[in-house]
Amino acid sequence: MGWIRRYGLCCGLLLWWCSGAVLAECVGLVAGSGGKRFWSEVVMGAQLAGQDLGVKVHALLPMDEEDATQREAINRLVAMGCQGLVIAPSSAAREAHVSLLRKQGIATLYLDRDLPGERVAVVATNNGAAGELAAHRMAQALGRQGRVLLVRLKSGIPSTDARELGFARGAREAGLQLTYSPYLGLGVGEARSVLLRFLREAGRFDGVFSVNESTSLAVAAVLRDLGPTPAPLHIGFDLDPQLAQAIRDGRLYGVMVQQPRQLGYLAVQRLVDYLRGKRVEDHQLIPARFITAEELDRVENRALVAP
Numbered sequence: 001m002g003w004i005r006r007y008g009l010c011c012g013l014l015l016w017w018c019s020g021a022v023l024a025e026c027v028g029l030v031a032g033s034g035g036k037r038f039w040s041e042v043v044m045g046a047q048l049a050g051q052d053l054g055v056k057v058h059a060l061l062p063m064d065e066e067d068a069t070q071r072e073a074i075n076r077l078v079a080m081g082c083q084g085l086v087i088a089p090s091s092a093a094r095e096a097h098v099s100l101l102r103k104q105g106i107a108t109l110y111l112d113r114d115l116p117g118e119r120v121a122v123v124a125t126n127n128g129a130a131g132e133l134a135a136h137r138m139a140q141a142l143g144r145q146g147r148v149l150l151v152r153l154k155s156g157i158p159s160t161d162a163r164e165l166g167f168a169r170g171a172r173e174a175g176l177q178l179t180y181s182p183y184l185g186l187g188v189g190e191a192r193s194v195l196l197r198f199l200r201e202a203g204r205f206d207g208v209f210s211v212n213e214s215t216s217l218a219v220a221a222v223l224r225d226l227g228p229t230p231a232p233l234h235i236g237f238d239l240d241p242q243l244a245q246a247i248r249d250g251r252l253y254g255v256m257v258q259q260p261r262q263l264g265y266l267a268v269q270r271l272v273d274y275l276r277g278k279r280v281e282d283h284q285l286i287p288a289r290f291i292t293a294e295e296l297d298r299v300e301n302r303a304l305v306a307p
Contacts, residue, residue, distance in 0.1 A: 026056040027271055028077030029264075032088035032112060032157070033065055033186055037240040038213050038260050042111070045264025046086065053272050058082060064186060065090045065157060071097060078106060084271045087119075088112045091156060109271040111263065113158035114283075120274045123267040123284045125258045127159050130288035131166025131211070134235050134256050137290055138207045139174030141233055141253060146206030147177045149232070151195065151215050154183050160211045163237065163256075167209050179205070184215055191218035196225065205232045213238035216255065220246045239291070247293050254292035262286060 029046050031039040043059045050057035058080060060073045070090045074097065077085060084107045087094065095117035098108045102118045110122040138148060150167055153160045171178045181198055184191035195218055199205075208223075210216040216236030220243065223231050236243055236255040246252035263286060270280045 041260035045261035049268035127162035131163035135170025148207035
């Protein structure tokens, strides 16, 4: 049972067996890591889709993005009898794995990230456009000049790689002077240590863009730790109660916000449609929105910051 320690089994999505056999129709979901709040919301959306469609959803949340960890999670779900899998692919190694699954009659849909392979479709945030929009909003706030830092998560994660590329493209187009941070890793504590050392050596920046929930939390904490010197304008990605409070306090200018429940819901819906013989779109890209203090308490945004 050591695998239980490596994955979070979401409440309400527990394994369900009947007379020694799995349900006639079930799907598995292998989430990503590096943003606990975001992936929990994705699973909630997937669970709701399963309830609406009469399909059991089994979800695993790996603790890291290592290929071996994700491969093990996929194998667990296959052993449970899932006819389809929703996967946030962690590496290009998924291509061969998904091809093998297809030969076994198991369909795979990619969530949040797209990579080559025999997946039936992909449902994701339009990450490149989101990064570019963040750069344009930063340039506008800084008067289209200044030294800005792009805070990176981990190389090879397609979603955050796309945000980085989009932001870099937008920043250069706007005339901003761009610097890259080291890769901070998936844990907030580790990211804070790496970033604090880097900023003490690199000097002051006019703006900072962080590419996901964990890096945004790390940047917000480090800027607070550095004290009362004029803080750079910080634009983050994703939202949780801590980041919402930082926006209200004026320590965080704004965030790019995804729609995680919609992503989870649509991913399961499209996979089930495919399993039931319906035609599905190859790509469905969901736009991210930019939210500042003015938008936080609007009715349509309250669910994004609720505990």
